[in-house]
Amino acid sequence: MTCRRAGPIVAAAAILFGQIFLGQARAADLNDYPTAARAEYVFGCMKANGEVRQAIEQCSCSIDVIASIIPYDRYVTAETVLSMSQVRSTLGSEFRSAEQATSPVNDLRRAQAEAEVRCF
Template identity: 75%
Template sequence: MKLAGSVRRIVAALIALVTTVMVACAQDANDYPTSARAEYVFGCLKANGETRQAIEQCSCSIDVVASLVPYDRYVTAETVLSMSQVRGNLGGQFRTSEQAASALNELRRAQAEAEVRCF
Protein backbone atom coordinates (compact mmCIF):
# COMPACT_ATOMS: atom_id res chain seq x y z
CA MET A 1 0.00 0.00 0.00
CA LYS A 2 2.85 2.42 0.79
CA LEU A 3 4.37 1.73 -2.60
CA ALA A 4 1.10 2.46 -4.41
CA GLY A 5 0.77 5.78 -2.55
CA SER A 6 4.34 6.75 -3.45
CA VAL A 7 3.80 5.86 -7.08
CA ARG A 8 0.63 7.97 -7.17
CA ARG A 9 2.47 10.97 -5.74
CA ILE A 10 5.30 10.56 -8.24
CA VAL A 11 2.86 10.27 -11.14
CA ALA A 12 0.94 13.33 -9.92
CA ALA A 13 4.19 15.30 -9.65
CA LEU A 14 5.24 14.25 -13.16
CA ILE A 15 1.86 15.25 -14.59
CA ALA A 16 2.12 18.64 -12.90
CA LEU A 17 5.64 19.11 -14.26
CA VAL A 18 4.68 18.14 -17.80
CA THR A 19 1.65 20.45 -17.69
CA THR A 20 3.80 23.35 -16.51
CA VAL A 21 6.32 22.77 -19.30
CA MET A 22 3.58 22.54 -21.93
CA VAL A 23 1.97 25.78 -20.76
CA ALA A 24 5.36 27.54 -20.80
CA CYS A 25 6.04 26.32 -24.34
CA ALA A 26 2.60 27.42 -25.51
CA GLN A 27 3.17 30.88 -24.04
CA ASP A 28 6.56 31.15 -25.76
CA ALA A 29 5.03 30.18 -29.10
CA ASN A 30 2.19 32.65 -28.67
CA ASP A 31 3.92 35.74 -27.36
CA TYR A 32 2.28 38.13 -29.84
CA PRO A 33 -0.67 40.00 -28.34
CA THR A 34 -4.04 39.41 -29.94
CA SER A 35 -4.22 43.05 -31.07
CA ALA A 36 -0.95 42.71 -33.02
CA ARG A 37 -2.15 39.52 -34.67
CA ALA A 38 -5.49 41.12 -35.54
CA GLU A 39 -3.82 44.21 -37.00
CA TYR A 40 -1.57 42.02 -39.17
CA VAL A 41 -4.53 39.95 -40.40
CA PHE A 42 -6.61 43.08 -41.18
CA GLY A 43 -3.75 44.54 -43.22
CA CYS A 44 -3.19 41.23 -44.97
CA LEU A 45 -6.90 40.99 -45.82
CA LYS A 46 -6.85 44.46 -47.37
CA ALA A 47 -3.89 43.43 -49.52
CA ASN A 48 -5.23 40.00 -50.50
CA GLY A 49 -8.98 40.43 -50.79
CA GLU A 50 -11.50 40.02 -48.04
CA THR A 51 -12.50 36.42 -48.65
CA ARG A 52 -12.81 33.44 -46.37
CA GLN A 53 -9.75 31.89 -48.02
CA ALA A 54 -7.77 35.09 -47.41
CA ILE A 55 -8.70 34.96 -43.70
CA GLU A 56 -7.27 31.45 -43.46
CA GLN A 57 -4.13 32.41 -45.38
CA CYS A 58 -3.55 35.62 -43.43
CA SER A 59 -4.09 33.86 -40.11
CA CYS A 60 -1.59 31.23 -41.17
CA SER A 61 0.80 33.97 -42.24
CA ILE A 62 0.92 35.72 -38.85
CA ASP A 63 1.38 32.36 -37.15
CA VAL A 64 4.42 31.69 -39.33
CA VAL A 65 5.82 35.19 -38.76
CA ALA A 66 5.28 34.82 -35.00
CA SER A 67 7.12 31.50 -35.02
CA LEU A 68 10.14 33.05 -36.77
CA VAL A 69 10.39 36.60 -35.39
CA PRO A 70 10.27 37.41 -31.66
CA TYR A 71 7.62 39.99 -30.84
CA ASP A 72 10.10 42.71 -29.83
CA ARG A 73 11.86 42.40 -33.21
CA TYR A 74 8.46 42.49 -34.94
CA VAL A 75 7.62 45.75 -33.15
CA THR A 76 11.00 47.16 -34.17
CA ALA A 77 10.41 46.25 -37.82
CA GLU A 78 6.88 47.68 -37.79
CA THR A 79 8.24 50.90 -36.27
CA VAL A 80 10.92 51.09 -38.96
CA LEU A 81 8.29 50.61 -41.68
CA SER A 82 6.14 53.36 -40.21
CA MET A 83 8.90 55.85 -39.43
CA SER A 84 10.73 55.38 -42.72
CA GLN A 85 7.74 57.01 -44.40
CA VAL A 86 8.28 60.23 -42.42
CA ARG A 87 9.87 62.92 -44.54
CA GLY A 88 13.04 64.68 -43.56
CA ASN A 89 15.93 63.85 -41.29
CA LEU A 90 13.96 61.73 -38.80
CA GLY A 91 12.63 59.41 -41.49
CA GLY A 92 16.05 59.30 -43.11
CA GLN A 93 17.56 57.86 -39.94
CA PHE A 94 15.11 54.96 -40.13
CA ARG A 95 15.79 54.46 -43.84
CA THR A 96 19.58 54.34 -43.50
CA SER A 97 20.22 52.74 -40.10
CA GLU A 98 21.89 49.32 -40.16
CA GLN A 99 19.81 48.12 -37.17
CA ALA A 100 16.63 49.27 -38.87
CA ALA A 101 17.57 47.48 -42.08
CA SER A 102 18.39 44.30 -40.14
CA ALA A 103 15.03 44.27 -38.34
CA LEU A 104 13.18 44.98 -41.57
CA ASN A 105 15.04 42.24 -43.45
CA GLU A 106 14.22 39.74 -40.71
CA LEU A 107 10.52 40.57 -40.98
CA ARG A 108 10.59 40.41 -44.78
CA ARG A 109 12.27 36.98 -44.69
CA ALA A 110 9.60 35.73 -42.28
CA GLN A 111 6.84 37.14 -44.48
CA ALA A 112 8.38 35.46 -47.53
CA GLU A 113 8.41 32.14 -45.67
CA ALA A 114 4.79 32.73 -44.65
CA GLU A 115 3.89 33.41 -48.27
CA VAL A 116 5.42 30.08 -49.32
CA ARG A 117 3.70 28.14 -46.54
CA CYS A 118 0.29 29.81 -46.55
CA PHE A 119 -0.54 31.19 -50.00
Protein backbone atom coordinates in the same frame (compact mmCIF):
# COMPACT_ATOMS: atom_id res chain seq x y z
CA MET B 1 1.84 -2.52 -0.90
CA THR B 2 -0.17 0.64 -1.65
CA CYS B 3 2.89 2.76 -0.88
CA ARG B 4 4.85 0.92 -3.57
CA ARG B 5 2.09 1.57 -6.11
CA ALA B 6 1.76 5.20 -5.11
CA GLY B 7 5.38 5.94 -6.03
CA PRO B 8 4.98 5.32 -9.77
CA ILE B 9 1.59 7.04 -9.79
CA VAL B 10 2.99 10.13 -8.08
CA ALA B 11 5.95 10.14 -10.47
CA ALA B 12 3.67 9.84 -13.50
CA ALA B 13 1.44 12.64 -12.17
CA ALA B 14 4.47 14.85 -11.58
CA ILE B 15 5.68 14.25 -15.14
CA LEU B 16 2.21 14.95 -16.55
CA PHE B 17 1.82 18.18 -14.59
CA GLY B 18 5.36 19.19 -15.54
CA GLN B 19 4.57 18.69 -19.23
CA ILE B 20 1.34 20.66 -18.89
CA PHE B 21 3.21 23.48 -17.15
CA LEU B 22 5.96 23.50 -19.80
CA GLY B 23 3.34 23.40 -22.54
CA GLN B 24 1.64 26.44 -21.03
CA ALA B 25 4.98 28.21 -20.74
CA ARG B 26 5.75 27.50 -24.41
CA ALA B 27 2.26 28.64 -25.42
CA ALA B 28 2.75 31.86 -23.47
CA ASP B 29 6.07 32.41 -25.22
CA LEU B 30 4.43 31.92 -28.62
CA ASN B 31 1.46 34.06 -27.64
CA ASP B 32 3.29 37.21 -26.58
CA TYR B 33 1.66 39.16 -29.43
CA PRO B 34 -1.37 41.10 -28.17
CA THR B 35 -4.69 40.23 -29.78
CA ALA B 36 -4.99 43.74 -31.21
CA ALA B 37 -1.62 43.40 -32.96
CA ARG B 38 -2.62 40.03 -34.42
CA ALA B 39 -5.98 41.43 -35.56
CA GLU B 40 -4.32 44.47 -37.14
CA TYR B 41 -1.95 42.19 -39.05
CA VAL B 42 -4.80 39.96 -40.24
CA PHE B 43 -6.89 42.95 -41.40
CA GLY B 44 -3.97 44.39 -43.36
CA CYS B 45 -3.08 41.00 -44.79
CA MET B 46 -6.68 40.43 -45.88
CA LYS B 47 -6.75 43.81 -47.64
CA ALA B 48 -3.68 42.75 -49.58
CA ASN B 49 -4.89 39.21 -50.31
CA GLY B 50 -8.61 39.60 -50.86
CA GLU B 51 -11.31 39.77 -48.27
CA VAL B 52 -12.45 36.17 -48.52
CA ARG B 53 -12.67 33.31 -46.04
CA GLN B 54 -9.49 31.68 -47.35
CA ALA B 55 -7.56 34.90 -46.70
CA ILE B 56 -8.68 34.85 -43.05
CA GLU B 57 -7.22 31.37 -42.63
CA GLN B 58 -4.01 32.20 -44.48
CA CYS B 59 -3.46 35.55 -42.77
CA SER B 60 -4.16 34.10 -39.31
CA CYS B 61 -1.69 31.34 -40.06
CA SER B 62 0.83 33.91 -41.24
CA ILE B 63 0.84 35.97 -38.04
CA ASP B 64 1.06 32.76 -35.99
CA VAL B 65 4.16 31.72 -37.94
CA ILE B 66 5.71 35.16 -37.57
CA ALA B 67 4.98 35.11 -33.82
CA SER B 68 6.69 31.74 -33.54
CA ILE B 69 9.84 33.09 -35.23
CA ILE B 70 10.39 36.58 -33.84
CA PRO B 71 9.45 38.02 -30.43
CA TYR B 72 6.84 40.74 -30.27
CA ASP B 73 9.28 43.52 -29.31
CA ARG B 74 11.36 42.76 -32.43
CA TYR B 75 8.15 42.79 -34.52
CA VAL B 76 7.19 46.22 -33.12
CA THR B 77 10.66 47.56 -33.85
CA ALA B 78 10.50 46.33 -37.46
CA GLU B 79 6.99 47.73 -37.96
CA THR B 80 8.11 51.09 -36.53
CA VAL B 81 11.14 51.20 -38.82
CA LEU B 82 9.01 50.34 -41.85
CA SER B 83 6.51 53.04 -40.93
CA MET B 84 9.17 55.68 -40.26
CA SER B 85 11.06 54.84 -43.44
CA GLN B 86 7.97 56.02 -45.37
CA VAL B 87 8.56 59.57 -44.09
CA ARG B 88 9.98 61.78 -46.84
CA SER B 89 12.64 63.67 -44.93
CA THR B 90 16.06 63.30 -43.40
CA LEU B 91 14.43 61.39 -40.55
CA GLY B 92 12.96 58.86 -42.97
CA SER B 93 16.30 58.35 -44.69
CA GLU B 94 17.90 57.61 -41.33
CA PHE B 95 15.45 54.76 -40.84
CA ARG B 96 16.08 53.46 -44.36
CA SER B 97 19.86 53.32 -44.02
CA ALA B 98 20.81 52.65 -40.38
CA GLU B 99 22.05 49.11 -39.57
CA GLN B 100 20.07 49.10 -36.31
CA ALA B 101 16.99 49.78 -38.40
CA THR B 102 17.60 47.25 -41.18
CA SER B 103 18.33 44.28 -38.93
CA PRO B 104 14.84 43.98 -37.36
CA VAL B 105 13.24 44.61 -40.77
CA ASN B 106 15.30 41.81 -42.29
CA ASP B 107 14.23 39.51 -39.46
CA LEU B 108 10.59 40.38 -40.10
CA ARG B 109 10.96 39.84 -43.84
CA ARG B 110 12.51 36.41 -43.28
CA ALA B 111 9.66 35.51 -40.92
CA GLN B 112 7.12 36.76 -43.48
CA ALA B 113 8.79 34.68 -46.20
CA GLU B 114 8.55 31.59 -44.00
CA ALA B 115 4.90 32.40 -43.29
CA GLU B 116 4.28 32.76 -47.01
CA VAL B 117 5.70 29.29 -47.63
CA ARG B 118 3.74 27.68 -44.82
CA CYS B 119 0.41 29.46 -45.16
CA PHE B 120 -0.20 30.57 -48.74
